[in-house]
Amino acid sequence: MERAAQQAVPLGQMEVFEALQRLHMTVFSQSVSPCGKFLAAGNNYGQIAIFSLSAALSSEAKEESKKPMVTFQAHDGPVYSMVSTDRHLLSAGDGEVKAWLWAEILKKGCKELWRRQPPYRTSLEVPEINALLLVPKENLLILAGGDCQLHAMDLETGTFMWALRGHTDYIHCLALRERSPEVLSGGEDGAVRLWDLRTAKEVQTIEVYKHEECSRPHNGRWIGCLATDSDWMVCGGGPALTLWHLRSSTPTTVFPMRAPQKHVTFYQDLVLTAAGNSCRVDVFTNLGYRAFSLSF
Amino acid sequence: MSSESSKKRKPKVIRSDGAPAEGKRTRSDTEQEGKYYSEEAEVDLRDPGRDYELYKYTCQELQRLMAEIQDLKSRGGKDAAVEIEDRRIQSCVHFMTLKKLNRLAHIRLKKGRDQTHEAKQKVDAYHLQLQNLLYEVMHLQKEITKCLEFKSKHEEIDLVSLEEFYKEAPPDISKAEVTMGDPHQQTLARLDWELEQRKRLAEKYRECLSNKEKILKEIEVKKEYLSSLQPRLNSIMQASLPVQEYLFMPFDQAHKQYETARHLPPPLYVLFVQATAYGQACDKMLSVAIEGSVDEAKALFKPPEDSQDDESDSDAEEEQTTKRRRPTLGVQLDDKRKEMLKRHPLSVLLDLKCKDDSVLHLTFYYLMNLNIMTVKARVTTATELITPISAGDLLSPDSVLSCLYPGDHGKKTPNPANQYQFDKVGILTLRDYVLDLGHPYLWVQKLGGLHFPKEQPQHTVITDHSLSASHMETTMKLLKTRVQSRLALHKQFASLEHGIVPVTSDCHYLFPAKVVSRLVKWVTIAHEDYTELHFTKDIVEAGLAGDTNLYYMALVERGTAKLQAAVVLNPGYSSIPPIFQLCLNWKGEKTNNNDDNIRAMESEVNVCYKELCGPRPGHQLLTNQLQRLCVLLDVYLETESHDDSVEGPKEFPQEKMCLRLFRGPSRIKPFKYNHPQGFFSHR
Numbered sequence: 001m002e003r004a005a006q007q008a009v010p011l012g013q014m015e016v017f018e019a020l021q022r023l024h025m026t027v028f029s030q031s032v033s034p035c036g037k038f039l040a041a042g043n044n045y046g047q048i049a050i051f052s053l054s055a056a057l058s059s060e061a062k063e064e065s066k067k068p069m070v071t072f073q074a075h076d077g078p079v080y081s082m083v084s085t086d087r088h089l090l091s092a093g094d095g096e097v098k099a100w101l102w103a104e105i106l107k108k109g110c111k112e113l114w115r116r117q118p119p120y121r122t123s124l125e126v127p128e129i130n131a132l133l134l135v136p137k138e139n140l141l142i143l144a145g146g147d148c149q150l151h152a153m154d155l156e157t158g159t160f161m162w163a164l165r166g167h168t169d170y171i172h173c174l175a176l177r178e179r180s181p182e183v184l185s186g187g188e189d190g191a192v193r194l195w196d197l198r199t200a201k202e203v204q205t206i207e208v209y210k211h212e213e214c215s216r217p218h219n220g221r222w223i224g225c226l227a228t229d230s231d232w233m234v235c236g237g238g239p240a241l242t243l244w245h246l247r248s249s250t251p252t253t254v255f256p257m258r259a260p261q262k263h264v265t266f267y268q269d270l271v272l273t274a275a276g277n278s279c280r281v282d283v284f285t286n287l288g289y290r291a292f293s294l295s296f
Numbered sequence: 297m298s299s300e301s302s303k304k305r306k307p308k309v310i311r312s313d314g315a316p317a318e319g320k321r322t323r324s325d326t327e328q329e330g331k332y333y334s335e336e337a338e339v340d341l342r343d344p345g346r347d348y349e350l351y352k353y354t355c356q357e358l359q360r361l362m363a364e365i366q367d368l369k370s371r372g373g374k375d376a377a378v379e380i381e382d383r384r385i386q387s388c389v390h391f392m393t394l395k396k397l398n399r400l401a402h403i404r405l406k407k408g409r410d411q412t413h414e415a416k417q418k419v420d421a422y423h424l425q426l427q428n429l430l431y432e433v434m435h436l437q438k439e440i441t442k443c444l445e446f447k448s449k450h451e452e453i454d455l456v457s458l459e460e461f462y463k464e465a466p467p468d469i470s471k472a473e474v475t476m477g478d479p480h481q482q483t484l485a486r487l488d489w490e491l492e493q494r495k496r497l498a499e500k501y502r503e504c505l506s507n508k509e510k511i512l513k514e515i516e517v518k519k520e521y522l523s524s525l526q527p528r529l530n531s532i533m534q535a536s537l538p539v540q541e542y543l544f545m546p547f548d549q550a551h552k553q554y555e556t557a558r559h560l561p562p563p564l565y566v567l568f569v570q571a572t573a574y575g576q577a578c579d580k581m582l583s584v585a586i587e588g589s590v591d592e593a594k595a596l597f598k599p600p601e602d603s604q605d606d607e608s609d610s611d612a613e614e615e616q617t618t619k620r621r622r623p624t625l626g627v628q629l630d631d632k633r634k635e636m637l638k639r640h641p642l643s644v645l646l647d648l649k650c651k652d653d654s655v656l657h658l659t660f661y662y663l664m665n666l667n668i669m670t671v672k673a674r675v676t677t678a679t680e681l682i683t684p685i686s687a688g689d690l691l692s693p694d695s696v697l698s699c700l701y702p703g704d705h706g707k708k709t710p711n712p713a714n715q716y717q718f719d720k721v722g723i724l725t726l727r728d729y730v731l732d733l734g735h736p737y738l739w740v741q742k743l744g745g746l747h748f749p750k751e752q753p754q755h756t757v758i759t760d761h762s763l764s765a766s767h768m769e770t771t772m773k774l775l776k777t778r779v780q781s782r783l784a785l786h787k788q789f790a791s792l793e794h795g796i797v798p799v800t801s802d803c804h805y806l807f808p809a810k811v812v813s814r815l816v817k818w819v820t821i822a823h824e825d826y827t828e829l830h831f832t833k834d835i836v837e838a839g840l841a842g843d844t845n846l847y848y849m850a851l852v853e854r855g856t857a858k859l860q861a862a863v864v865l866n867p868g869y870s871s872i873p874p875i876f877q878l879c880l881n882w883k884g885e886k887t888n889n890n891d892d893n894i895r896a897m898e899s900e901v902n903v904c905y906k907e908l909c910g911p912r913p914g915h916q917l918l919t920n921q922l923q924r925l926c927v928l929l930d931v932y933l934e935t936e937s938h939d940d941s942v943e944g945p946k947e948f949p950q951e952k953m954c955l956r957l958f959r960g961p962s963r964i965k966p967f968k969y970n971h972p973q974g975f976f977s978h979r
Contacts (some may be wrong), residue, residue, distance in 0.1 A: 011840065012702040016872050017903075019838045024899035026892075028961055044962075077979070080961055125955050125977060146959060172961055188958060220937055224961065 021045070031082040031089060033102050038069075040089055040105070042079025047071055048091060050105060070106055074098060080145070083132040085155070088113065090134075090141065095126035097143060097153070118143055118151035118160050133174040133183065135197065144171035144185055150195065162200045166193055172237065175226040177246075184228055186235055190221030194246075206249050208235060214242040214254050339403050347397055354393045361387045455486045456493075465489040556586045559593040561640050561662045562759040563669050563744030568644050570743065570764040579772060581649035587659070592641035596664075632721045636665045637729060648775055653678035656779045660744070661734050666714050669744045670734030673697050675779055686820045687789040689846055690782045694731065698844050699867035700774050705844045706735030711748050742767040777913065781870050784915035792818040792850075797923045803910045805971045806920060808952070813859070813926040813933075817851035821862070831879040831887040832862050840864060840875060850922060852929055855947055857882035859929050863918075870914040873905040874921060882933070892962045897928045900967050904979075928967055931976055935965045952976050 011019070029042040032053070039051045049068035056065045077094030084090070089100045098112040120127060127146025134141055140161075144150045148171060150164040169188035176183060177194070182203060186192045194204040208214060209221035216239055224237030233244040243253040361383045368376040368383070455461070469488050474481050540549075557568050568584060575582035640662040648656040654677040661670050675691045689695050698705055707727040709715075718724070726736060741748065745759035791798040797815050799807065826847040827836050835841050846865040851858060860879045866872040878894050880886040888895040901908075901921045908924060910916030933948040935957050953975040954966045966976040 011842075011866075011872075013868070013871050015702075016840060016866065016875075019840055020873075020875065020902045023834050023838055024895060024903050026895075026962060078960060128960055130961055146956070170956075170959070188963070220963075222958075222963065 026078075028078055028080045029082040029091070031084045033089075034084060034086045035102075038102075038106075040082060040084075040091075041068075042074065042082050042091055042093070044078040046073055046075040046077055046079055046093060048074040048079060048082075048089075048100075070108070070110075072110060074100075074112070077128065080128055080130050081132045083134050083141075085134060085136075090132055092129035092132050092143060092145075094128055095120070095146075097129065097132070097141070114158065116153060116158055116160075118153070118163070120147050122147060127170070130170065130172050131174040131185075133176055135176060135181065135183075137181070138197065140197075142174060142183060144174050146170045148187070150174070150183065150185055152197075152200075164195050164200060164202070166195075166202045166205075167191065169222075172222065172224050173226045175228045175233070177228050177230050179230040184226055184233065186223030186226045186237070188222045190223060190238070192223055192226065192233070192235055204249065206244070208239045208242070211239075211242075211251055213251050214239040216240055335399065336403060336407075339400055339407060342400065344404060347400060350393070351397050354390050354397065358387055358390045358394070361390070453487075453490060455490055461486055461489060465492075553584075553586055556590050556642070559590050560586065560642050560644070561664065563667075563741075563746050564640065564642065564644050564660060564662050566745035566759045566761055566764050567660055567669070567743050570745075570761065570768050571644070571646055573765075574768045574772065578769065582772065583647045583649075585645045585647075586642055587645050588640075588642035590642070596641070629722055633723055636717060636721050636723070637733060638664055639733065640664050648772065648779070650776055650780055652780070652783070654779060654783055656775060658775075659734070660740065662744075663733065663736075666709065666711060666717065667746070668709055668711050668714070668736045669740045669746065670730075670736045671697070671740045672734040675782070677783065681786060682790065683786070684790040684793045686793060686818055686848060687786045688820065690786050690789070694735075695846075695867070696782060697735065697737065697775070697778065700737065700771070700778060701739055702868065704738045706730070706737040709736055710738050710741050711746075739767060739771050743771060778867075780913060781915050784913075785865075785869070785918065788915075788919050789818070792919075792922070797926065798919050799923050800910065800916055800919075803908075803916050803920055803923075806908060806969070807923050807927055808969060808974055810951070811923065811926050811930060813852050813854040813929040815850060815922060815926065816853045817849070819849050821847045821849050823847055826862055826864070829862055829877075829879075831860075831889070832877045834888070835864060835875055835877055850925075852922075852926055854929060854933060857929065857933055859925070861922075861925060865918070870909065870917045873902065874918055876901045876921065876925065878925075880929075880932075893932055893965050896962075896964045896967055897925070897932065900928055901925055927969060931965055931967055 026044040027041050028044060031040050032038070033040070037052065037054045039053050040048055041051065042048050049071040051068050052065065055061060058065070074091055075093040075096065075098065079091050079093045081093075082089060082091045084102070087102060089102055089105060091098050091100065096115050096117050098115045100110060100112055104110050118129075125146075129143050129145035131144045132141060133144075139155045141153045141155050142150055143153065148165070148167040148169060150171065152161045152163070153159070154161055164183075167185065167187040167189055168191075171185050171187040173186045174183060175185075181197045183195045183197060184192055185195065186208075190207060190209040192206040192208060193202055194206075195201065196203050208223060209217075215221070220238035222238045223235050225235065225241075227234045228246070231246060233246050235242060235244065240254050242251045244251050365380055365383050365387075368380055456464070465485070469485055469492060474485075476482070557565060560568060568586065571582065571584045575584055643662075644660045646658040646660065648658070650656070654675060657674040657676065659672045659674075661672070662668075663670060673693050673696055675696060681691075683691075707725070707730060709718075709726045714726075718726075723729075726733075730736075743764050745761055745764040747760060747763055788798055792815065795815050795818075823841070823843050823845070826832055826841060832841070841847075841864055844867055846867070848863040848865060850861040850863060852861065853859070858881045860881070862877045862879075864875040864877075866874070876898055878887065878898055880891070880894060886894050888898055901924055905917060905921065908917055908920035910920055930948075931952055931954075934950040934952055935954060936946070936948070937957070955975060955977055956966065958965070959978045964978060966978050968977050968979050970977055
């Protein structure tokens with residue numbers, strides 16, 4: 001209802017353009033700062049916005065507290081994934097990974113600390129990076145995206161160590177299985193593949209669309225989101241959101257949600273999920289109960 | 297000395313004693329001169345002290361003699377008589393001495409007195425003299441002080457300074473040799489010179505006066521001559537009118553206009569002046585004229601005293617007669633409303649001619665009681681336009697100038713004070729009267745120099761030329777752009793209604809050569825209908841669908857797929873882009889709520905509109921957007937992934953060249969067309 005008040009303002013060219021941009025904005029990625037006070041969000045225009053979670057979540061929060069503290073143009077293309085180390089914010093989109101210092105990020109005119117591009121094979125089009133995964137024990141960053149490979153980058157030196165091939169179509173998402181340690185990747189080809197980090201080899205493949213309980217052919221076979229806590233895995237996308245037991249590679253529970261899911265995480269014993277189709281980031285403090293939304 | 301004095305005295309004495317026998321006496325005087333005895337002279341000779349001693353001695357002798365006599369007498373005897381006689385003779389001598397002494401004393405006294413008297417008289421005389429002199433001295437001192445204080449009139453005159461004097465005065469007056477040394481002469485000379493100068497100046501003054509008289513007389517003569525000239529000039533001007541027209545120099549016309557302009561109310565006058573100036577300076581295609589009745593305008597200023605008296609009389613009469621005759625409240629109110637909304641009889645007509653010979657006619661009115669200006673607009677084109685059905689509102693006088701500046705919809709009065717006036721006569725809003733009176737846009741007020749500070753009613757609003765001048769150029773340009781864009785849309789709509797998207801040749805590069813989807817329908821829809829569509833909620837919520845916009849529905853088809861596009865056309869087209877909202881009916885209904893690709897398509901058309909603007913005025917934006925929409929539908933349909941569960945071939949085989957079909961977490965199709973390679977990629 002706050003929007004209705006905006007009609008009184010005469011809309012010039014700039015205002016109309018900004019309103020249109022907001023209407024067609026998609027937030028692809030977010031990441032919380034190491035101190036837990038800030039949230040960084042990346043959108044399809046390549047902008048990153050930093051929100052103050054402490055201000056927005058406090059009891060005296062006003063409309064302005066839900067606006068970003070800082071917005072800057074980070075990438076040329078959409079920012080598909082972001083992840084935070086204890087000092088840096090890593091963002092990736094159109095083929096590049098960029099790092100930003102959390103301590104500096106609130107200042108105006110913040111510049112990236114470094115940027116890296118994994119060695120791609122194709123030169124016609126720069127493939128996007130859809131997922132970033134941090135492996136803290138080995139100080140590795142794993143990137144996966146449009147070129148159907150998983151690249152591993154050493155955070156210390158910035159060199160790309162190895163690339164894992166196996167997917168036949170581009171990769172959507174990554175998850176880390178800490179115990180082994182293994183990386184799970186889900187892609188457009190409908191398969192969830194498990195890779196061993198030490199041997200850099202594919203260990204297991206689960207072709208989700210082949211299982212009748214969860215497949216939804218009209219949606220396609222693509223796997224959009226993955227989450228795991230070593231024994232269990234949740235994945236969804238074209239097929240329905242399903243809980244899998246990894247050792248036996250069998251689906252156990254199928255969650256009844258219609259829309260294809262984009263993001264999912266495990267939080268303690270709950271599953272939090274969001275299908276973000278707008279410029280809003282929905283914050284769930286309880287499963288099924290949406291508290292409020294942050295907006296660009 | 298004593299002899300001299302005695303000689304002197306003698307004649308005196310003689311004269312005083314023997315006055316009658318003068319003649320004789322003088323001879324006898326001289327004979328008796330030496331013999332005469334003068335006691336007075338003797339006085340001077342004798343010593344008063346010795347005389348005093350003699351007196352005392354004589355007195356003593358007398359006393360002694362007396363005593364002797366006494367004795368003798370007392371003794372008696374014969375010898376006594378002789379001795380007494382002797383003594384008597386002695387005492388008689390002594391008595392004689394005493395008498396003489398007495399006489400001498402008297403004489404001395406008299407002399408003394410005379411001497412004193414003389415001295416006193418002298419002293420008195422001196423005293424008098426002294427007093428006289430003192431008096432004179434005082435008098436003289438007074439005179440001196442008077443003289444010293446005397447300011448000669450010549451000191452009050454400001455004389456020219458010394459240097460000037462010596463420079464200017466002729467030598468016979470200045471007499472330098474004499475005056476240099478002698479200040480008195482100098483001052484005299486200066487005064488002379490002053491006098492000389494004054495005489496000269498008096499001469500000049502007299503001359504000037506006489507000149508002035510002469511010139512005044514000449515002026516009189518010339519004035520008469522000129523006044524006789526005026527009617528002749530008028531006749532010449534009349535005669536020259538045809539020549540003016542022949543030479544295209546309508547001075548007379550301009551002059552007449554300025555004459556009528558004098559009767560314009562201040563805001564219209566400001567507008568007239570500024571528009572004429574702008575037209576002459578910057579834009580030859582602008583013409584300004586004044587319409588209306590000048591007599592009525594003049595009549596406005598006549599004090600309506602007579603009519604007021606009549607009114608009050610007639611009112612009184614009415615009340616006295618019958619109540620039935622009194623007009624109803626509604627009619628009274630109506631009259632009051634009409635009075636309030638009355639227009640000034642004169643109006644300013646502006647004709648803006650555009651490059652393609654279409655003309656925008658603007659008539660500006662001034663509402664006297666409300667102190668605002670309104671405008672009525674009309675567009676005429678060189679060739680007659682056949683209005684397509686959907687283009688009805690584009691050029692309508694009501695809406696062609698709506699929102700020239702953002703938010704300036706012209707339905708509300710810009711003068712906050714009017715609200716109070718409206719309340720009195722029961723007018724809710726000016727919107728109801730706008731068709732008749734014209735639109736009170738804010739830019740119209742600015743062109744008339746009227747400035748209404750927001751929400752603060754003012755009693756008198758001063759018309760400001762600078763406000764008008766600063767807005768004139770921008771407004772004229774905006775007006776022209778508006779007319780031209782509307783006319784362009786007009787033409788485009790005619791084509792769109794026939795199902796053809798008119799893409800100009802310089803925009804062909806934006807699209808691939810082969811476009812299969814076709815525009816099937818193009819109609820206007822009402823604002824309420826637009827807001828009720830289920831797929832336009834976002835636009836309505838974002839405040840982009842107000843009632844000043846124009847709304848259209850387009851339908852694009854290919855095979856079984858039907859794409860509905862609801863279009864919001866902002867009056868500020870083409871600087872403000874049209875907004876499209878899509879709903880695809882093909883294998884279910886897909887809108888931006890449930891299909892990311894529909895969202896992406898909308899984004900291609902709404903957000904990336906700048907690529908589609910085309911050459912400079914940007915009038916091709918709408919048609920380019922529609923064409924792109926057709927291309928997007930093609931891509932969407934052809935790149936749809938084959939559903940394994942359904943049997944049969946794809947309805948739309950892929951003909952477009954795409955590098956990748958899906959990309960990114962949202963799995964968007966490749967909607968971006970790359971020229972000249974001709975393939976599709978992702979943004």
